Amino acid sequence: MKKILIRLLIFAGCFFILDKAFLLVRNSAPEREVDRRLEKIVTGNIKSDVLIYGSSRGARSVIAKVFTDSLGISAYNLSFPGSDITFHEYLLRLTLETKGNKKPKTVILVVDDSDELKVSKSLKFRLDRMYPLVKYKAIREELVRRKEKKPILNELFVIHQLNKSNFLFKQKKFTKNDSIMPCGSMPISHQKKSFNKMYKKVPYNYSRDAELIQKIRALRAFKDHCKKNNIELIVAIPPNFRVVTNGFASRLNQVMDGYATIWVYDQKNPLYSNPDYFFDNAHLQTNGSYVYTNELVKFYREKHNL
Amino acid sequence: MIFNSIEFALFFPIVFFLYWFIAGKNIKWQNILLLGASLFFYGCWDWRFVFLLSFSTFLGYFTGIRIEIAKTQSWKKFWFWLSIVLNVGFLAIFKYYNFFVDSFAGLFNSFGMHLDPSSITLNVILPVGISFYTFHVLSYVIDIYFGRITSERRLVDFGLFVAYFPLLVAGPIERATHLLPQIQKERSFDYAKAVDGLRQILWGLFKKVVIADGCAEWANLIFDGYTDYSGSTLFMGAFFFTIQIYCDFSGYSDIALGTSRLFGIELLRNFAFPYFSRDIAEFWRRWHISLTTWFRDYLYIPLGGSKGGTWMKIRNTFIIFLVSGFWHGANWTFIVWGALNAFYFLPLMLTNSNRNNLEIVAQGRYFPSIREVVGMLLTFLMAVFGWIFFRAESMMQAIDFIKRMFAHGLFKSPKLPELADLTLVFIIFFFIIEWLGRENKYALERFGLKWYVPFRWVFYSFLIICVIVLSGKEQEFIYFQF
Numbered sequence: 001m002k003k004i005l006i007r008l009l010i011f012a013g014c015f016f017i018l019d020k021a022f023l024l025v026r027n028s029a030p031e032r033e034v035d036r037r038l039e040k041i042v043t044g045n046i047k048s049d050v051l052i053y054g055s056s057r058g059a060r061s062v063i064a065k066v067f068t069d070s071l072g073i074s075a076y077n078l079s080f081p082g083s084d085i086t087f088h089e090y091l092l093r094l095t096l097e098t099k100g101n102k103k104p105k106t107v108i109l110v111v112d113d114s115d116e117l118k119v120s121k122s123l124k125f126r127l128d129r130m131y132p133l134v135k136y137k138a139i140r141e142e143l144v145r146r147k148e149k150k151p152i153l154n155e156l157f158v159i160h161q162l163n164k165s166n167f168l169f170k171q172k173k174f175t176k177n178d179s180i181m182p183c184g185s186m187p188i189s190h191q192k193k194s195f196n197k198m199y200k201k202v203p204y205n206y207s208r209d210a211e212l213i214q215k216i217r218a219l220r221a222f223k224d225h226c227k228k229n230n231i232e233l234i235v236a237i238p239p240n241f242r243v244v245t246n247g248f249a250s251r252l253n254q255v256m257d258g259y260a261t262i263w264v265y266d267q268k269n270p271l272y273s274n275p276d277y278f279f280d281n282a283h284l285q286t287n288g289s290y291v292y293t294n295e296l297v298k299f300y301r302e303k304h305n306l
Numbered sequence: 307m308i309f310n311s312i313e314f315a316l317f318f319p320i321v322f323f324l325y326w327f328i329a330g331k332n333i334k335w336q337n338i339l340l341l342g343a344s345l346f347f348y349g350c351w352d353w354r355f356v357f358l359l360s361f362s363t364f365l366g367y368f369t370g371i372r373i374e375i376a377k378t379q380s381w382k383k384f385w386f387w388l389s390i391v392l393n394v395g396f397l398a399i400f401k402y403y404n405f406f407v408d409s410f411a412g413l414f415n416s417f418g419m420h421l422d423p424s425s426i427t428l429n430v431i432l433p434v435g436i437s438f439y440t441f442h443v444l445s446y447v448i449d450i451y452f453g454r455i456t457s458e459r460r461l462v463d464f465g466l467f468v469a470y471f472p473l474l475v476a477g478p479i480e481r482a483t484h485l486l487p488q489i490q491k492e493r494s495f496d497y498a499k500a501v502d503g504l505r506q507i508l509w510g511l512f513k514k515v516v517i518a519d520g521c522a523e524w525a526n527l528i529f530d531g532y533t534d535y536s537g538s539t540l541f542m543g544a545f546f547f548t549i550q551i552y553c554d555f556s557g558y559s560d561i562a563l564g565t566s567r568l569f570g571i572e573l574l575r576n577f578a579f580p581y582f583s584r585d586i587a588e589f590w591r592r593w594h595i596s597l598t599t600w601f602r603d604y605l606y607i608p609l610g611g612s613k614g615g616t617w618m619k620i621r622n623t624f625i626i627f628l629v630s631g632f633w634h635g636a637n638w639t640f641i642v643w644g645a646l647n648a649f650y651f652l653p654l655m656l657t658n659s660n661r662n663n664l665e666i667v668a669q670g671r672y673f674p675s676i677r678e679v680v681g682m683l684l685t686f687l688m689a690v691f692g693w694i695f696f697r698a699e700s701m702m703q704a705i706d707f708i709k710r711m712f713a714h715g716l717f718k719s720p721k722l723p724e725l726a727d728l729t730l731v732f733i734i735f736f737f738i739i740e741w742l743g744r745e746n747k748y749a750l751e752r753f754g755l756k757w758y759v760p761f762r763w764v765f766y767s768f769l770i771i772c773v774i775v776l777s778g779k780e781q782e783f784i785y786f787q788f
Contacts, residue, residue: 001326001495015767022771121531150312150777159774164520164728167775 022158025166029132034172037078037184038129041091042136044100048076050300051095052184053088053222054110055123056081060283061238062110064183066293071306077184084123085116089218092225094138106232108296109222109260111252112282113237114245117219118210131163187289192280199273200242206251216255223256233260234300238292239272241281263299265292307350309561310515310777317347318565325569326495333492337462340569344471348435351475355433358396363468365392366443370450370457370464386451390444397440400432405636435475437633441600442468446482448604455482463489470571472562476555478576478596485571493570502751503567508769509750510560513553516772517736520729521550524722529697532707537716540707541690542726547697548690549733552581555594560748579744581737582667584681586650586688587660597633601626616656623655624648634696639704643695650688666745732772 030039040046050073052062058079067075078091088109095101115123127148133139140161143149153160180186226233235252237244249262269291271277277288284292300306307313321343329335349356369389376382414421446467449455458464467486473479528535528543535543559576566573574596583589590598609622624645631644654660667682668674674682691708698704743749754762 001497003497004500011763011766014763015770018767019771152312153774153777157774159771160777162775164725164776167728168724 019157019159022162026158026162027135029166030135032169032171033132034174035129035178035180037080037180038091039133039136041078041095041098041101042133042138044098046076046078046095046098046101046104048074048102049105050075050108051092051104051106052077052079052108052110053091054079054108055083055088055112056186056283057112057238058108058110059186060188060279060285061289061292062108062236062296063181063185063187063289063293065181065185066290066297067300068183070294070297071301075183077181077186079110079184079186080126080129081178081186082122082124083126083129084120084218085111085215085222086218087125089222089225090125090142092222094142096225096229098138103229104231106234106300107226108234108236110236110238113240114204114206114248116252117212117215117255119212127163128165131165134161134163134166185289187286188279188283189286191275191278191285195241195275195278195280197241197275199275203243204245206245206247208251219252219255223259227259235260235262236296237262237264239265239284239288241273241275241278243267261303263296265295269295307347309558309565310511313350317343322568331492331494333490334462336493336569337466337489340471341462341466341469344466344469344474347471348469348474351434352431358433358436359439359469362393362396362439362443363465365389366446366468367458367461367464370447371459373447373450374457382451386447389447393440393443393447397436400436402632402636409638438477438479439468439474441479441597442482445479445600445604449482455486458482458486460490470566472566473573476558476562477594478559478562478574479600480574480596484574488571496570499567499570503564505750506560506564506567506748508564508766508773509748510557510562510564511773512769513557513560513736515777516732517729518550518552518554518557519776520732521546521553524726524729525550525697527723529707532703532710535710536718536721537711537714538718538720539722540711541716542720542722544690544694544697544707544711546729548581548686548693551693551696552577553736563748575747579740579749581686581689582682582741582744583685584663584667584678585654585659585685586647587654588663589685589689590647590651591664597630601630605629612655619655620652623651627651638701639695639698642701642704643692646692646695650692669745 030036033039048064050064050067052058052064052075054062056079059077059081062077062079064075064077067073078095080087080091092107096103112120112123125146127143127146130139130143134143140149140154143161144151144154149160174180176190177188178186223233225231233256235256237249244264244267249264253260253262265272271288271291277284277291279285279288307317321339325336325339329339345356345359348359366389369385372385373382373389376385411421446455446458450457458467463486466489467480467482470480470485470489525543525546528539528546532540532543556577563573563575576594576596578592578595580589580592583592606622606626609625610618611622612619614622627644627648628641629644631640631642631647634640634643651660654662663681667678694707694711695701695704698707739753740749743751743753746752754765757765
């Protein structure tokens with residue numbers, strides 16, 4: 001018995017030392033990322049007055065630079081393709097909690113008509129965006145909070161903080177669909193082959209079926225962060241290649257107790273039913289994004305009498 | 307509490323310490339301690355389950371004695387059938403009642419007679435491991451009835467036989483003839499056995515956390531969205547599930563056997579490298595051995611086995627495979643999976659070729675012959691096809707999955723996420739180690755034992771690193787649901 005206990009102790013000691021070598025893997029991971037926006041939040045480098053949160057619709061449709069060019073207001077897009085409201089809520093919380101970030105005056109939440117509150121295969125909490133940044137304590141704490149990692153092991157072992165994606169040592173590159181402007185926006189300048197160009201003129205009626213309580217809570221929490229910090233909240237419904245879902249805006253308004261301004265684009269504008277302005281049925285392409293952002297800026301200017 | 311949890315990582319060393327340092331060599335205290343730990347372990351799922359387990363234990367204990375001391379054959383029979391009916395009855399109520407109600411309602415509805423099953427189905431959860439410990443008790447009672455063993459009078463020893471925590475929730479399904487004598491024998495700490503146990507636990511954890519959970523991610527992704535993928539990607543989904551189910555279950559068995567060995571108790575071997583089988587008969591001699599032999603001894607042989615005519619052989623083969631499928635769960639998919647395996651097995655049995663491959667493949671050689679490779683590949687592909695039914699949530703889904711697999715680009719390059727490549731690398735590594743260790747009880751039994759100690763430790767460290775990196779959210783073992 002004594003022999004095995006001694007051997008186990010020596011092995012554990014050696015293993016503990018070996019584990020610390022993985023700090024190199026952990027700390028070098030952010031360098032391989034091309035999208036450094038999340039790191040900007042964690043390191044307290046967000047200094048804009050207008051922040052845009054959302055999924056791919058937010059990333060593609062709103063070009064933050066237009067705010068700066070038209071109104072002289074600094075704006076930055078923190079929308080992540082494939083992310084859901086739980087992730088947006090986390091990003092806003094992280095932005096507000098991290099020392100060094102400037103508290104924004106306005107937050108624009110770009111929502112998905114009409115999946116924002118529903119079960120969705122394509123929208124999720126983007127854990128894959130967090131693992132490259134596990135060198136930052138705030139990220140590690142969130143992973144533990146979300147039960148992705150175990151608290152004791154997380155404190156004891158560097159290797160437990162990692163994920164298999166940390167062992168892909170390839171430098172990531174921009175792709176045709178994912179390139180980021182300095183303002184954080186990600187417009188696309190081509191059209192998807194499978195884009196069905198039949199514009200749907202008959203609106204769907206919003207149904208609460210398949211709404212997820214976690215997403216409703218996250219949207220409420222998003223609103224609460226803004227309210228608590230006295231931040232103006234605009235919820236923008238961007239164009240799909242169809243008319244806006246009936247009752248979706250009022251459902252959002254109901255969930256947010258009327259705190260946010262729900263803004264819907266001008267549905268009478270014929271450009272929004274022109275397929276040349278779309279990447280696919282759910283996303284604008286660059287020319288459409290400029291049209292849409294200019295309209296949003298106009299709304300913002302009027303709202304603030306600028 | 308599951309084996310790959312922090313709770314178990316705390317629970318196990320405490321029990322180990324108390325077992326060897328406090329209970330010492332006193333077998334009575336060792337057994338009391340193990341029984342207490344087992345009940346605590348089981349109660350961690352749901353304390354109410356402990357009552358059910360205790361009832362099953364008392365029932366087996368009491369009826370076992372009554373069968374043995376019964377003065378007349380009719381009383382013997384009475385106690386025997388009482389035990390069988392109550393044990394199987396509990397299993398039927400918890401596991402199969404709702405299935406039968408839903409199936410009958412479906413049948414009635416298809417004849418135009420409206421029957422709402424929701425009014426008579428039960429809202430109960432399936433107690434973890436009920437199929438396993440019920441089979442422990444059944445084998446014990448049957449063995450007493452047929453005079454193969456005598457009844458156990460020490461309640462603690464019998465309780466430990468039924469509830470011993472390493473095998474309580476997912477087997478292996480033990481026999482009284484194998485486990486009870488070990489429980490009653492004095493046990494002392496053995497360094498070599500303890501090291502061997504730790505190695506088996508490590509390999510089991512690697513199989514579970516690295517391979518099975520890694521494959522689960524891609525299998526779930528593909529099965530959940532199977533309508534969006536090409537035939538080749540669907541095949542990869544079935545392939546990932548094939549690896550997942552083996553590594554999940556055999557990984558659990560390895561951890562169970564290794565854990566038990568640290569307490570000086572050897573459990574039955576449950577897997578013997580089934581994916582290196584050259585035909586389906588060999589596969590079934592190597593897959594979930596404790597269940598297969600249980601059905602062989604307590605169902606197939608009493609039905610007449612392969613002694614009767616051709617029709618009797620066919621009947622018995624179908625019965626054993628269908629029951630085996632049904633044992634896994636109350637769903638038609640499991641029954642079809644069982645039937646499919648019976649069809650696979652039948653030609654071998656009818657041509658008397660089912661015992662052709664009794665020895666280990668390529669024994670004493672590094673590489674198999676071409677004939678062996680072809681045999682292994684075909685058997686593996688048959689298993690992959692069968693697992694589609696096992697994994698699918700309904701028969702409709704299974705059939706649609708298979709249709710799409712063959713209809714849309716089966717020979718195109720599959721579309722998999724980048725990280726799936728890493729899982730494939732791990733699978734290759736895993737198969738190499740399994741192949742090299744296929745002549746042993748488990749792959750790591752002798753692997754690297756002759757290496758210089760630092761090299762061996764580097765290898766262990768590599769396995770541990772993989773386990774710790776990939777041990778995020780705890781994934782339950784698949785076989786807990788059975």
